[in-house]
Structure formats: structure tokens, C-alpha cells
């Protein structure tokens with residue numbers, strides 16, 4: 001039987017839930033430019049952060065949608081030109097970019 005393990009030979013303790021960015025690549029968000037948003041994230045890799053395209057995040061029409069896990073921070077209408085700010089301030093600096101937050105889930109900003 002094959003052993004499925006992600007850290008079988010590592011003495012370093014990895015975070016159980018590393019930070020992850022999901023960039024919706026489903027139909028509606030793609031029409032709104034999500035592919036370029038994903039490219040912008042991939043051009044700015046951040047240690048300890050995984051960036052992946054995702055299926056529909058259930059918020060169609062407000063995209064491109066970006067979800068930061070495990071904090072469950074949502075950004076809507078993200079433009080490629082805004083990605084460097086999001087990477088620098090949130091992913092590297094730990095501070096949400098208030099003006100980009102998705103109002104539906106973060107009504108107080």
C-alpha cells in the first residue's frame with residue numbers, strides 16, 4: 001500500500017494551514033479578467049503562500065474574486081494592477097487592503 005504523506009522525511013514542522021490564495025477562474029470571473037489577475041499573483045511569488053486558480057467561488061458577477069485562506073478574506077473586482085498592493089500589504093505585511101474587500105462579506109471593511 002502506498003503511503004500518502006506530505007512531510008514524511010522532513011524534520012521541519014510545516015504549518016498545518018499555510019496561507020493560500022484562490023483566484024476564481026470560472027466563466028464569469030474569466031470574462032472580467034481573472035486570468036490576468038492570476039498571472040499577476042504568479043509574477044509576485046510570496047514565501048509560505050500558495051496561489052492557485054479555483055473553480056467558481058459562488059460570487060459570480062463581482063469578480064474577479066480572490067479569496068485568502070485560512071483567514072477567509074474576500075476581495076472582489078480585483079484588477080491586475082491592484083495585485084502588487086494586495087501582495088505587499090496583505091500577503092507579506094499581514095494587513096487587509098480595506099478598499100478592495102468584498103463588501104458583502106466584509107461590510108465594515
Ligand code: FES
Nearest residue numbers: 024029057059060
Ligand atoms: S465565476 Fe467567479 S465567483 Fe463564480
